[in-house]
Amino acid sequence: MKLGHIVDRLPERLATGAFILHSGLEKLKGDEETAKGMHGMASGTFPFLKNIEPTRFLRMLAIGEITVGSLLLVPVVPKPVAGAALTGFSAALLTVYARTPGMRQPGSIWPTQQGLGVSKDVWMLGIGSGLMLDSATDRTRR
Incomplete structure:
Protein backbone atom coordinates (compact mmCIF):
# COMPACT_ATOMS: atom_id res chain seq x y z
CA MET A 1 0.00 0.00 0.00
CA LYS A 2 1.41 3.38 -1.00
CA LEU A 3 1.91 6.12 1.60
CA GLY A 4 -0.48 8.40 -0.30
CA HIS A 5 -3.30 5.90 0.15
CA ILE A 6 -2.58 5.64 3.88
CA VAL A 7 -2.54 9.38 4.61
CA ASP A 8 -5.30 10.29 2.17
CA ARG A 9 -8.32 11.41 4.21
CA LEU A 10 -6.33 10.89 7.41
CA PRO A 11 -7.45 14.16 9.08
CA GLU A 12 -11.16 13.27 8.66
CA ARG A 13 -10.54 9.72 9.80
CA LEU A 14 -8.59 10.78 12.90
CA ALA A 15 -11.04 13.47 14.00
CA THR A 16 -14.13 11.34 13.42
CA GLY A 17 -12.59 8.14 14.72
CA ALA A 18 -11.35 9.76 17.93
CA PHE A 19 -14.76 11.32 18.55
CA ILE A 20 -16.64 8.05 18.04
CA LEU A 21 -14.11 5.98 20.00
CA HIS A 22 -14.35 8.39 22.94
CA SER A 23 -18.16 8.26 22.80
CA GLY A 24 -18.07 4.46 22.90
CA LEU A 25 -15.63 4.37 25.82
CA GLU A 26 -17.86 6.79 27.75
CA LYS A 27 -20.91 4.62 27.08
CA LEU A 28 -19.09 1.65 28.63
CA LYS A 29 -19.22 3.62 31.90
CA GLY A 30 -22.93 4.38 31.48
CA ASP A 31 -25.30 3.74 34.37
CA GLU A 32 -28.74 2.14 34.28
CA GLU A 33 -30.50 5.49 33.79
CA THR A 34 -28.32 6.27 30.77
CA ALA A 35 -28.98 2.79 29.40
CA LYS A 36 -32.75 3.21 29.76
CA GLY A 37 -32.69 6.60 28.02
CA MET A 38 -30.58 5.41 25.09
CA HIS A 39 -32.53 2.19 24.80
CA GLY A 40 -35.86 4.03 24.87
CA MET A 41 -34.87 6.36 22.06
CA ALA A 42 -33.36 3.59 19.93
CA SER A 43 -36.20 1.12 20.45
CA GLY A 44 -38.71 3.83 19.53
CA THR A 45 -37.01 4.02 16.14
CA PHE A 46 -36.07 0.35 15.78
CA PRO A 47 -38.81 -1.71 17.51
CA PHE A 48 -36.82 -4.97 17.33
CA LEU A 49 -34.52 -3.49 20.00
CA LYS A 50 -37.31 -3.55 22.60
CA ASN A 51 -36.48 -7.18 23.38
CA ILE A 52 -32.92 -6.31 24.43
CA GLU A 53 -32.32 -5.36 28.06
CA PRO A 54 -31.25 -1.65 28.30
CA THR A 55 -27.85 -2.20 29.94
CA ARG A 56 -27.02 -4.90 27.39
CA PHE A 57 -28.12 -2.56 24.59
CA LEU A 58 -25.87 0.23 25.91
CA ARG A 59 -22.91 -2.16 26.08
CA MET A 60 -23.57 -3.35 22.51
CA LEU A 61 -23.84 0.25 21.33
CA ALA A 62 -20.58 1.11 23.09
CA ILE A 63 -18.79 -1.83 21.47
CA GLY A 64 -20.18 -0.82 18.07
CA GLU A 65 -18.93 2.74 18.51
CA ILE A 66 -15.52 1.53 19.68
CA THR A 67 -15.31 -0.71 16.61
CA VAL A 68 -16.29 2.05 14.16
CA GLY A 69 -13.94 4.53 15.82
CA SER A 70 -11.07 2.06 15.71
CA LEU A 71 -11.65 1.23 12.03
CA LEU A 72 -11.35 4.92 11.24
CA LEU A 73 -8.27 5.46 13.40
CA VAL A 74 -6.21 2.61 11.96
CA PRO A 75 -4.89 4.05 8.68
CA VAL A 76 -4.27 0.67 7.04
CA GLY A 83 -16.38 4.41 5.02
CA ALA A 84 -19.02 1.69 5.02
CA ALA A 85 -18.82 1.32 8.80
CA LEU A 86 -19.12 5.07 9.33
CA THR A 87 -21.91 5.44 6.78
CA GLY A 88 -23.96 2.65 8.38
CA PHE A 89 -23.42 4.04 11.87
CA SER A 90 -24.36 7.59 10.91
CA ALA A 91 -27.36 6.42 8.87
CA ALA A 92 -28.72 4.69 11.99
CA LEU A 93 -28.25 7.88 14.03
CA LEU A 94 -29.95 9.98 11.39
CA THR A 95 -32.82 7.50 11.26
CA VAL A 96 -33.32 8.07 14.99
CA TYR A 97 -33.29 11.81 14.27
CA ALA A 98 -35.84 11.50 11.47
CA ARG A 99 -38.24 9.20 13.34
CA THR A 100 -38.17 10.62 16.87
CA PRO A 101 -40.96 13.09 17.52
CA GLY A 102 -39.80 16.53 18.59
CA MET A 103 -36.37 16.38 16.97
CA ARG A 104 -37.44 18.13 13.77
CA GLN A 105 -39.48 21.21 13.09
CA PRO A 106 -42.97 20.20 11.90
CA GLY A 107 -42.98 19.36 8.18
CA SER A 108 -39.25 20.07 7.87
CA ILE A 109 -35.87 18.35 7.88
CA TRP A 110 -34.44 21.13 10.08
CA PRO A 111 -33.85 20.35 13.75
CA THR A 112 -35.53 21.66 16.84
CA GLN A 113 -33.30 22.53 19.78
CA GLN A 114 -33.86 18.97 21.05
CA GLY A 115 -32.74 17.46 17.74
CA LEU A 116 -29.74 19.67 17.09
CA GLY A 117 -27.19 17.31 18.66
CA VAL A 118 -28.30 14.31 16.61
CA SER A 119 -28.85 16.26 13.39
CA LYS A 120 -25.22 17.31 13.42
CA ASP A 121 -24.27 13.67 12.81
CA VAL A 122 -24.93 14.34 9.14
CA TRP A 123 -21.24 15.26 8.86
CA MET A 124 -20.35 11.63 9.60
CA LEU A 125 -22.59 10.49 6.76
CA GLY A 126 -20.72 12.86 4.44
CA ILE A 127 -17.30 11.65 5.57
CA GLY A 128 -18.28 7.97 5.32
CA SER A 129 -19.76 8.47 1.88
CA GLY A 130 -16.66 10.39 0.82
CA LEU A 131 -14.39 7.54 1.91
CA MET A 132 -16.39 5.09 -0.16
CA LEU A 133 -16.59 7.42 -3.18
CA ASP A 134 -12.85 8.09 -3.03
CA SER A 135 -12.24 4.38 -3.22
CA ALA A 136 -14.56 4.01 -6.19
CA THR A 137 -12.96 6.89 -8.06
CA ASP A 138 -9.46 5.62 -7.21
CA ARG A 139 -10.30 2.35 -9.00
CA THR A 140 -11.63 4.11 -12.09
CA ARG A 141 -8.47 6.23 -12.39
CA ARG A 142 -6.24 3.14 -12.50
Whole structure:
Protein backbone atom coordinates (compact mmCIF):
# COMPACT_ATOMS: atom_id res chain seq x y z
CA MET A 1 0.00 0.00 0.00
CA LYS A 2 1.41 3.38 -1.00
CA LEU A 3 1.91 6.12 1.60
CA GLY A 4 -0.48 8.40 -0.30
CA HIS A 5 -3.30 5.90 0.15
CA ILE A 6 -2.58 5.64 3.88
CA VAL A 7 -2.54 9.38 4.61
CA ASP A 8 -5.30 10.29 2.17
CA ARG A 9 -8.32 11.41 4.21
CA LEU A 10 -6.33 10.89 7.41
CA PRO A 11 -7.45 14.16 9.08
CA GLU A 12 -11.16 13.27 8.66
CA ARG A 13 -10.54 9.72 9.80
CA LEU A 14 -8.59 10.78 12.90
CA ALA A 15 -11.04 13.47 14.00
CA THR A 16 -14.13 11.34 13.42
CA GLY A 17 -12.59 8.14 14.72
CA ALA A 18 -11.35 9.76 17.93
CA PHE A 19 -14.76 11.32 18.55
CA ILE A 20 -16.64 8.05 18.04
CA LEU A 21 -14.11 5.98 20.00
CA HIS A 22 -14.35 8.39 22.94
CA SER A 23 -18.16 8.26 22.80
CA GLY A 24 -18.07 4.46 22.90
CA LEU A 25 -15.63 4.37 25.82
CA GLU A 26 -17.86 6.79 27.75
CA LYS A 27 -20.91 4.62 27.08
CA LEU A 28 -19.09 1.65 28.63
CA LYS A 29 -19.22 3.62 31.90
CA GLY A 30 -22.93 4.38 31.48
CA ASP A 31 -25.30 3.74 34.37
CA GLU A 32 -28.74 2.14 34.28
CA GLU A 33 -30.50 5.49 33.79
CA THR A 34 -28.32 6.27 30.77
CA ALA A 35 -28.98 2.79 29.40
CA LYS A 36 -32.75 3.21 29.76
CA GLY A 37 -32.69 6.60 28.02
CA MET A 38 -30.58 5.41 25.09
CA HIS A 39 -32.53 2.19 24.80
CA GLY A 40 -35.86 4.03 24.87
CA MET A 41 -34.87 6.36 22.06
CA ALA A 42 -33.36 3.59 19.93
CA SER A 43 -36.20 1.12 20.45
CA GLY A 44 -38.71 3.83 19.53
CA THR A 45 -37.01 4.02 16.14
CA PHE A 46 -36.07 0.35 15.78
CA PRO A 47 -38.81 -1.71 17.51
CA PHE A 48 -36.82 -4.97 17.33
CA LEU A 49 -34.52 -3.49 20.00
CA LYS A 50 -37.31 -3.55 22.60
CA ASN A 51 -36.48 -7.18 23.38
CA ILE A 52 -32.92 -6.31 24.43
CA GLU A 53 -32.32 -5.36 28.06
CA PRO A 54 -31.25 -1.65 28.30
CA THR A 55 -27.85 -2.20 29.94
CA ARG A 56 -27.02 -4.90 27.39
CA PHE A 57 -28.12 -2.56 24.59
CA LEU A 58 -25.87 0.23 25.91
CA ARG A 59 -22.91 -2.16 26.08
CA MET A 60 -23.57 -3.35 22.51
CA LEU A 61 -23.84 0.25 21.33
CA ALA A 62 -20.58 1.11 23.09
CA ILE A 63 -18.79 -1.83 21.47
CA GLY A 64 -20.18 -0.82 18.07
CA GLU A 65 -18.93 2.74 18.51
CA ILE A 66 -15.52 1.53 19.68
CA THR A 67 -15.31 -0.71 16.61
CA VAL A 68 -16.29 2.05 14.16
CA GLY A 69 -13.94 4.53 15.82
CA SER A 70 -11.07 2.06 15.71
CA LEU A 71 -11.65 1.23 12.03
CA LEU A 72 -11.35 4.92 11.24
CA LEU A 73 -8.27 5.46 13.40
CA VAL A 74 -6.21 2.61 11.96
CA PRO A 75 -4.89 4.05 8.68
CA VAL A 76 -4.27 0.67 7.04
CA VAL A 77 -7.97 -0.20 7.20
CA PRO A 78 -9.11 0.35 3.59
CA LYS A 79 -11.18 3.46 2.90
CA PRO A 80 -14.24 1.52 1.68
CA VAL A 81 -14.31 -0.58 4.86
CA ALA A 82 -13.95 2.41 7.17
CA GLY A 83 -16.38 4.41 5.02
CA ALA A 84 -19.02 1.69 5.02
CA ALA A 85 -18.82 1.32 8.80
CA LEU A 86 -19.12 5.07 9.33
CA THR A 87 -21.91 5.44 6.78
CA GLY A 88 -23.96 2.65 8.38
CA PHE A 89 -23.42 4.04 11.87
CA SER A 90 -24.36 7.59 10.91
CA ALA A 91 -27.36 6.42 8.87
CA ALA A 92 -28.72 4.69 11.99
CA LEU A 93 -28.25 7.88 14.03
CA LEU A 94 -29.95 9.98 11.39
CA THR A 95 -32.82 7.50 11.26
CA VAL A 96 -33.32 8.07 14.99
CA TYR A 97 -33.29 11.81 14.27
CA ALA A 98 -35.84 11.50 11.47
CA ARG A 99 -38.24 9.20 13.34
CA THR A 100 -38.17 10.62 16.87
CA PRO A 101 -40.96 13.09 17.52
CA GLY A 102 -39.80 16.53 18.59
CA MET A 103 -36.37 16.38 16.97
CA ARG A 104 -37.44 18.13 13.77
CA GLN A 105 -39.48 21.21 13.09
CA PRO A 106 -42.97 20.20 11.90
CA GLY A 107 -42.98 19.36 8.18
CA SER A 108 -39.25 20.07 7.87
CA ILE A 109 -35.87 18.35 7.88
CA TRP A 110 -34.44 21.13 10.08
CA PRO A 111 -33.85 20.35 13.75
CA THR A 112 -35.53 21.66 16.84
CA GLN A 113 -33.30 22.53 19.78
CA GLN A 114 -33.86 18.97 21.05
CA GLY A 115 -32.74 17.46 17.74
CA LEU A 116 -29.74 19.67 17.09
CA GLY A 117 -27.19 17.31 18.66
CA VAL A 118 -28.30 14.31 16.61
CA SER A 119 -28.85 16.26 13.39
CA LYS A 120 -25.22 17.31 13.42
CA ASP A 121 -24.27 13.67 12.81
CA VAL A 122 -24.93 14.34 9.14
CA TRP A 123 -21.24 15.26 8.86
CA MET A 124 -20.35 11.63 9.60
CA LEU A 125 -22.59 10.49 6.76
CA GLY A 126 -20.72 12.86 4.44
CA ILE A 127 -17.30 11.65 5.57
CA GLY A 128 -18.28 7.97 5.32
CA SER A 129 -19.76 8.47 1.88
CA GLY A 130 -16.66 10.39 0.82
CA LEU A 131 -14.39 7.54 1.91
CA MET A 132 -16.39 5.09 -0.16
CA LEU A 133 -16.59 7.42 -3.18
CA ASP A 134 -12.85 8.09 -3.03
CA SER A 135 -12.24 4.38 -3.22
CA ALA A 136 -14.56 4.01 -6.19
CA THR A 137 -12.96 6.89 -8.06
CA ASP A 138 -9.46 5.62 -7.21
CA ARG A 139 -10.30 2.35 -9.00
CA THR A 140 -11.63 4.11 -12.09
CA ARG A 141 -8.47 6.23 -12.39
CA ARG A 142 -6.24 3.14 -12.50
